[in-house]
Amino acid sequence: MDINYQITSIKQGYGDKVFWRGTLLVITPQKYHKSPKKVAQYVQYKWRKRLIELKKAGYVPVRKSFVFARNCPPAGVLTDKVAKACKLQKICPFCWGRRVTFNVFNRLNSTLFHGKKSRSKSANKIYFFVNIEKYDSLSVAIASAKANRKRELTALLDNNINYDGAAITTTIYPAKGKVEVRRFGCVQLPKHIQVVPETVSKKYVLYKTINKEELVAMTSNMTRYPVELLRCNPSVATEYLNALKRFRVNSFYGNMYNLESY
Numbered sequence: 708m709d710i711n712y713q714i715t716s717i718k719q720g721y722g723d724k725v726f727w728r729g730t731l732l733v734i735t736p737q738k739y740h741k742s743p744k745k746v747a748q749y750v751q752y753k754w755r756k757r758l759i760e761l762k763k764a765g766y767v768p769v770r771k772s773f774v775f776a777r778n779c780p781p782a783g784v785l786t787d788k789v790a791k792a793c794k795l796q797k798i799c800p801f802c803w804g805r806r807v808t809f810n811v812f813n814r815l816n817s818t819l820f821h822g823k824k825s826r827s828k829s830a831n832k833i834y835f836f837v838n839i840e841k842y843d844s845l846s847v848a849i850a851s852a853k854a855n856r857k858r859e860l861t862a863l864l865d866n867n868i869n870y871d872g873a874a875i876t877t878t879i880y881p882a883k884g885k886v887e888v889r890r891f892g893c894v895q896l897p898k899h900i901q902v903v904p905e906t907v908s909k910k911y912v913l914y915k916t917i918n919k920e921e922l923v924a925m926t927s928n929m930t931r932y933p934v935e936l937l938r939c940n941p942s943v944a945t946e947y948l949n950a951l952k953r954f955r956v957n958s959f960y961g962n963m964y965n966l967e968s969y
C-alpha cells in the first residue's frame with residue numbers, strides 16, 4: 708500500500724538548495740515551480756508512475772522491491788511519516804539526492820569552507836569544468852567514461868599543475884539517439900594558476916574565492932539528475948540501468964577523499 712506523505716516543511720539548507728535545483732526542479736514543469744509542495748508531490752507522482760513502467764519493462768530491482776520503492780520518502784522536505792529509502796539511486800530522484808547530491812555538496816562544502824565561513828579561503832583557485840561526449844554505443848560509452856574519469860586531472864599533471872583535491876561526477880544517459888557521457892569536476896588548484904590550458908578543458912570556470920550561493924549553483928549543475936532516464940522509453944531505461952549497475956557516479960581524490968583531515 709502507498710504511504711500518503713504529508714509535507715510539513717521545505718528544507719532550506721545549502722545542500723537542500725542544491726538538490727532542489729539539480730533534481731526536483733529539473734524533473735518538474737515550470738508551472739509548479741512557485742509551489743515547493745507541488746514540486747515534491749509531482750516528483751513523487753512521476754517516480755511512482757515510472758516504477759510501474761520499469762516493472763512492466765522487466766527491470767529486476769524494481770520487481771523485487773516495488774512497494775518499498777514506491778514508498779521511498781521524499782528528500783528535500785520534511786514529512787509526517789518515516790520510511791526506509793529504496794536505495795535505487797541510479798533512478799530514484801530522492802535517493803539520487805541522498806546518495807549522489809549530498810555526498811558531493813557536503814564534501815565540497817567542508818573542504819572549501821572548513822565550517823561556516825561565508826567565503827572560501829583563498830589559498831586555492833577553485834576550478835569547475837564540464838565535458839560532454841557523445842557515443843553511438845552504450846557499452847563503449849561506459850568503457851570510455853571509466854577510462855576517462857581522471858582525464859582532466861591527468862592532463863593537469865601533464866601541464867605541471869598539481870591539485871590538492873578533486874570531485875568528479877559522471878552521468879550517462881540517452882540523448883537524441885546518442886549516448887551522452889557528462890563529466891563534471893571540481894578541482895582545487897594552486898593560487899598562482901591564472902588560466903587552465905586548453906588541452907585540459909575548454910569549458911570551465913575558475914574562481915579565486917567562492918561563496919556559498921556560487922557553490923550551490925555549480926554543484927546543482929554538477930549533480931544534475933539524469934532526467935532523461937525518467938523520460939525515455941522504459942525498455943531503454945532498463946537497458947541503461949542494468950548496464951550502469953556497478954558504475955560509480957562520484958569519485959573523490961586528494962583532500963576531498965580524505966575528509967577526516969578537516
Ligand SMILES: [Zn+2]
Nearest residue numbers: 779793799802
Ligand atoms: Zn529511493
